[in-house]
Amino acid sequence: MLMYLPHQERLDNEILNAVLAERESADFEHYSANDVKIALKKSFLDLEDFKALLSPAAAPLLEDMMWAAKAAKERYFGKNIYLFTPLYISNHCENLCVYCGFNSRNNIRRAQLDDDGIIKELESIASAGFEELLMLTGEAPAFSSVDYIANACRLASERFATLGIEVYPLSVENYAKMHENGSDYVTVFQETYNPRRYAQLHLEGDKTAFGYRFEAQERALKAGMRGVAFGALFGLDMWRQDALSVGLHASLLQKRYQDAEISISVPRLRPIINNSKITPKDVRERELAQIICAYRLFLPFANITLSTRESVKFRDNAVKFGVSKVSAGVKVGIGEHGDDKAGQGDGQFEISDSRDGEQMRAMLRLNGLVPVESEHVFLG
Amino acid sequence: MKDDLIIAGRSFSSRFIMGSGKFDPELIKACVEAGGAQIITLALRRANSKGGEFLKYIPKDVALLANTSGAKTAEQALQIALLARELGCGEMIKVELIGESKYLLPDNHESIKACELLAKNGFAPLVYMLPDLVAARAMVDAGAAAIMPLAAPIGSNLGLANKNLIEILIREINLPIIVDAGIGRPSEACAAMEMGCAAVMLNTAIATSGDVALMAGAFGKAIKAGREAYLARFGRVLENSGEASSPLSGFLE
Numbered sequence: 001m002l003m004y005l006p007h008q009e010r011l012d013n014e015i016l017n018a019v020l021a022e023r024e025s026a027d028f029e030h031y032s033a034n035d036v037k038i039a040l041k042k043s044f045l046d047l048e049d050f051k052a053l054l055s056p057a058a059a060p061l062l063e064d065m066m067w068a069a070k071a072a073k074e075r076y077f078g079k080n081i082y083l084f085t086p087l088y089i090s091n092h093c094e095n096l097c098v099y100c101g102f103n104s105r106n107n108i109r110r111a112q113l114d115d116d117g118i119i120k121e122l123e124s125i126a127s128a129g130f131e132e133l134l135m136l137t138g139e140a141p142a143f144s145s146v147d148y149i150a151n152a153c154r155l156a157s158e159r160f161a162t163l164g165i166e167v168y169p170l171s172v173e174n175y176a177k178m179h180e181n182g183s184d185y186v187t188v189f190q191e192t193y194n195p196r197r198y199a200q201l202h203l204e205g206d207k208t209a210f211g212y213r214f215e216a217q218e219r220a221l222k223a224g225m226r227g228v229a230f231g232a233l234f235g236l237d238m239w240r241q242d243a244l245s246v247g248l249h250a251s252l253l254q255k256r257y258q259d260a261e262i263s264i265s266v267p268r269l270r271p272i273i274n275n276s277k278i279t280p281k282d283v284r285e286r287e288l289a290q291i292i293c294a295y296r297l298f299l300p301f302a303n304i305t306l307s308t309r310e311s312v313k314f315r316d317n318a319v320k321f322g323v324s325k326v327s328a329g330v331k332v333g334i335g336e337h338g339d340d341k342a343g344q345g346d347g348q349f350e351i352s353d354s355r356d357g358e359q360m361r362a363m364l365r366l367n368g369l370v371p372v373e374s375e376h377v378f379l380g
Numbered sequence: 381m382k383d384d385l386i387i388a389g390r391s392f393s394s395r396f397i398m399g400s401g402k403f404d405p406e407l408i409k410a411c412v413e414a415g416g417a418q419i420i421t422l423a424l425r426r427a428n429s430k431g432g433e434f435l436k437y438i439p440k441d442v443a444l445l446a447n448t449s450g451a452k453t454a455e456q457a458l459q460i461a462l463l464a465r466e467l468g469c470g471e472m473i474k475v476e477l478i479g480e481s482k483y484l485l486p487d488n489h490e491s492i493k494a495c496e497l498l499a500k501n502g503f504a505p506l507v508y509m510l511p512d513l514v515a516a517r518a519m520v521d522a523g524a525a526a527i528m529p530l531a532a533p534i535g536s537n538l539g540l541a542n543k544n545l546i547e548i549l550i551r552e553i554n555l556p557i558i559v560d561a562g563i564g565r566p567s568e569a570c571a572a573m574e575m576g577c578a579a580v581m582l583n584t585a586i587a588t589s590g591d592v593a594l595m596a597g598a599f600g601k602a603i604k605a606g607r608e609a610y611l612a613r614f615g616r617v618l619e620n621s622g623e624a625s626s627p628l629s630g631f632l633e
Binding site: 043071074075076078079254258259260261262301370375376377379 | 401404405423450451452456459460463478479480481482484535536537583584587588
């Protein structure tokens with residue numbers, strides 16, 4: 001297992017080792033329906049409860065889990081559902097991840113927005129009423145350098161109240177630079193927490209270093225970021241083990257950085273350009289709902305984000321029981337928000353829910369929920 | 381009898397304060413109309429939002445109490461207070477410095493520093509805190525205008541879990557003690573007022589109830605009842621012994 005490349009910063013590995021040890025030893029067959037019922041009655045769950053909720057024994061109790069998750073969500077978030085939209089500013093990528101549309105060997109239209117292009121996209125998104133933006137690039141420091149991303153952060157933070165970034169993992173110093181330029185939270189997907197599977201899927205580029213990626217959220221917090229987001233890409237490996245790893249990773253980091261705001265995303269594999277057969281296989285909507293409930297109950301304080309990878313029907317129901325944050329008005333291609341609707345560069349994956357902000361807000365209100373654009377003041 | 385709640389020289393006839401963390405227009409309407417709330421806390425980070433839906437639901441005669449939620453340090457709390465002042469929220473500011481994100485517990489230590497910094501800058505800080513007499517005294521010395529201990533963790537509806545510690549604050553601190561967070565039932569709000577709390581802050585208990593307006597009304601009445609009982613002073617309580625109609629000492633006459 002490749003943990004780091006020579007140029008990469010290293011932390012203490014304590015959380016990484018704890019997560020990998022739990023993942024290795026977890027036996028999900030060990031839990032009974034009674035263990036699940038006990039977990040559902042608790043206000044604060046321990047790791048054993050979390051494993052029980054991810055176990056096969058929990059599947060027949062999904063309805064009960066959903067009600068418990070709904071109550072937990074209302075306790076922390078009331079009726080609020082946060083809205084955001086992603087902006088892809090570059091799809092150049094130096095990694096070879098076999099499941100990703102951006103991978104360096106995939107024959108797609110590559111593009112990177114310049115200042116004018118970024119500003120056009122930002123203004124188009126802002127005019128649709130969004131106040132929270134997640135800015136994304138492919139992982140290619142040679143194209144989207146630290147300075148390029150920092151400049152894009154500055155442009156975005158002038159127009160949005162809340163700005164997150166999902167870019168290649170950075171050093172503490174470079175995360176601090178992003179923070180100085182107005183970004184306040186960082187999303188990094190570990191994809192799978194199984195180091196052997198990880199190595200099979202990530203064949204070239206900096207992303208081959210499992211440990212450096214794992215510690216990205218911690219470096220972001222050391223750099224002063226307000227919040228960090230975690231996620232596994234379901235469908236790459238055994239989902240119970242990956243969900244356990246995500247939850248434990250987030251929980252241990254929250255213990256170490258007590259005031260960190262924690263978010264979790266629950267993406268599943270989607271078809272990509274030149275490979276329409278990619279699917280999550282054993283993670284159907286039932287399993288995805290079980291994962292969301294388990295996260296919600298184990299980490300009731302965390303935002304759970306659901307992207308437009310999922311269907312309209314699933315998203316409309318997930319906001320009722322577990323999800324607290326959704327994207328809308330999503331364009332995964334480069335430059336698709338502005339005048340050139342066809343865009344200049346291809347997207348990372350296919351989306352399932354193409355509703356715009358107004359349609360999402362209307363859906364939330366119809367369900368008695370309150371759409372929240374932003375409740376954040378950037379404090380530096 | 382006039383019995384207003386006085387905080388930093390401002391006078392309120394209602395002792396029902398609404399927390400706005402679980403923002404919902406219906407909830408605001410219910411708390412103001414059915415519950416009689418006259419103060420609504422306001423996370424500045426939300427008021428600042430261009431979406432700004434929040435403010436249009438708050439009647440003009442209801443006071444906005446900006447809070448520093450989102451700040452992690454005293455300096456950041458001051459930054460937010462200054463922004464609130466610019467938005468016209470006045471000098472009263474609720475100091476809310478959450479020290480950890482799991483249980484949403486306040487950081488008393490940093491809150492004391494925030495009180496001092498805010499008071500120096502002309503604000504009247506109302507401080508959300510873990511009920512601790514030593515910390516509360518330090519907050520008073522630092523310039524607090526009111527002390528807001530949590531009865532139980534935010535959003536828990538667990539009731540007056542910290543009853544004894546809050547009673548100590550009521551006895552020892554010469555400022556309004558406002559129970560903030562944890563109250564789940566009208567009977568618990570009433571009990572807090574009977575103890576001598578100056579006001580009760582509510583949000584989740586109403587937001588998560590089956591009938592928001594009915595529950596807001598019930599809380600409004602309970603807070604009033606508790607206050608009146610406190611002012612009336614309780615009659616004696618007979619504990620382990622009876623009281624004879626013929627006193628035992630009568631033969632001594």
